[in-house]
Amino acid sequence: xxxxxxxxxxxxxxxxxxxAVRDGSAKENAADPESSEKxxxxxxxxxxxxxxxxxxxxxxxxxxxxxxxxxxxSYFNLRSLLGLDAISGWYLLAFFTICLLVHGHRNxxxxxxxxxSDTLNQRCLLxxxxxxxxxxxxxxxxxxxxxxxxxxxxxxxxRELFLKxxxxxxxxxxxxxxxxxxxxxxxxxxxxxxxxxDSKPDSYKVQDDAGQFFAYKTExxxxxxxxxxxxxxxxxxxYFGWSNADEEIGQKLRQYYSRPDFLPEDAExxxxxxxxxxxxxxxxxxxxxxxxxxxxxxxxxxxxxxEVVPSPECASVCHSFNITVHAGDIINIxxxxxxxxxxxxxxxxxxxxxxxxx
Numbered sequence: 001x002x003x004x005x006x007x008x009x010x011x012x013x014x015x016x017x018x019x020a021v022r023d024g025s026a027k028e029n030a031a032d033p034e035s036s037e038k039x040x041x042x043x044x045x046x047x048x049x050x051x052x053x054x055x056x057x058x059x060x061x062x063x064x065x066x067x068x069x070x071x072x073x074s075y076f077n078l079r080s081l082l083g084l085d086a087i088s089g090w091y092l093l094a095f096f097t098i099c100l101l102v103h104g105h106r107n108x109x110x111x112x113x114x115x116x117s118d119t120l121n122q123r124c125l126l127x128x129x130x131x132x133x134x135x136x137x138x139x140x141x142x143x144x145x146x147x148x149x150x151x152x153x154x155x156x157x158x159r160e161l162f163l164k165x166x167x168x169x170x171x172x173x174x175x176x177x178x179x180x181x182x183x184x185x186x187x188x189x190x191x192x193x194x195x196x197x198d199s200k201p202d203s204y205k206v207q208d209d210a211g212q213f214f215a216y217k218t219e220x221x222x223x224x225x226x227x228x229x230x231x232x233x234x235x236x237x238x239y240f241g242w243s244n245a246d247e248e249i250g251q252k253l254r255q256y257y258s259r260p261d262f263l264p265e266d267a268e269x270x271x272x273x274x275x276x277x278x279x280x281x282x283x284x285x286x287x288x289x290x291x292x293x294x295x296x297x298x299x300x301x302x303x304x305x306x307e308v309v310p311s312p313e314c315a316s317v318c319h320s321f322n323i324t325v326h327a328g329d330i331i332n333i334x335x336x337x338x339x340x341x342x343x344x345x346x347x348x349x350x351x352x353x354x355x356x357x358x
Contacts, residue, residue, distance in 0.1 A: 140337050142314035144170040151308060151323045162262040162332075170294070172308060172333040175262065179328045184256040184300050188351045190234070190277065194227040196249060203246050211245035217282055239278025239344065247271070253353075260296055260330060263357055270356040276342070277351045283342030289335040296332045297354030299325045304350050306331060309339040 148171065154161070157175045166173045179185065197203045204224040207213070213223050218238050220226040226240045244250050253273050263269070270293065276283070283304065288311070304325050310318035324345075325331050333340065344350040 139313050140170075140311045142310070142317050144337065145310050145314060145318035148321075149319050150321045151306075153323075157262045159262050159264065163264050166332055167264055167267070168294070170334040170337045172331065172338060174323055174325060175260075175330045175332065176326075177328050178260065178262070178330050179257075179298050179300070182257045182298075182300075184298075184351075184353065185327065187256055188300050188353070189349075190227065190229075193275070193277070196252060197223070197227060197246075200246065200248060203249055206246045207242065207244075209245070212243045214241040214276075214284070216240055216278075216284060217280065237278075237280035237282070239276075239280040239283050239350075241274065241276035241284070244273040244275070257298065257353060260298075263296075267357045272355065274354045275352065276354075278344060279349050281344055281346050283344050283350070284340070286339055286341040288337075288339045291336060291356060293356040293358045294332070294334040294336075295354055295356040296330050297325075297352050298330045299327050300351040300353060301327050302348035302350035303327070303345040304348075304352065305343040305345070306333075307341040307343070308333070309341075311337060311339065 152165075152171070152173045153176060154173055155176045157173075157178065162173075165171065197207075204222070207223050211223070213220075213226075215221065215226070216239050218226065218240055220229070220238075220240060223240075223242050226238075229238065244253065250271060250273055259269055274295070274297070276297075286307065286309065305322055306325060307320070307322050309320040323331075
């Protein structure tokens, strides 16, 4: 049962949230559209994380994170499965408050029908998918980062050292100058990938059916559209990523890079290659992944800044940090536990390839 202090605390949080969103919306009238969109999105993400933190702390204190026995053999407890509890009502209220204020600001009027349509069609600052995934995410063990004030950097990584300190501890690490003889260093480019996928007639269909494409801040809807951008479009900012789903393409890609030597000998690498490429200073926005394994990412060309942020339940004991990855470096990170964003150095063309391991 919630105490009077708990209720007052939650109400104050929501009041502060509403005021913050209103203040941010008012400033958008005079701000640059792109920067205002970013600030609003960051505000909404911060609000979402703050509510998640409150929910996690309350569940930890009450002991509700322990597994619950189903009510009967014939039914399962959906609320327990999704991790819902008493705070979820406030969590939902905060989410819809943000959507409500954004809807009203954009349209200068309020319509229940339009508001519901905007929310269901993900025209709100937070998508329904991101909201559900964040709400049901399992809390992180903060012991992984409580003594870290900056990302470790290793210059002579060995398999033994990697296995002992980093492989399965969720502690990120930057490994310097480890990529030296990969053909990718000389060959990977926008035209390289365009020609590679064009060489196989059904490759784009395979990608559309089984791969993932991340347009980020571009207008591209598919990998084919992105790789076939016009010469004029190439001169403007762009950044996108994808997972390769075509096995034949994957075999050709692996002729240009090799499995990092420091990975545990018995670790099984994923057969999925991830590529991220672009010239925009804005790379991937702050997010967390929902994949099953930790991953490594090799910087093939250019320089990229990584912003690494602990999950909200660890904010009081862990630190955020930025680190620059240069061509030839590999960053190893469990993107399921660390929020992360990337920024390409101005004037650089960045290409990254990576994969997961278990």
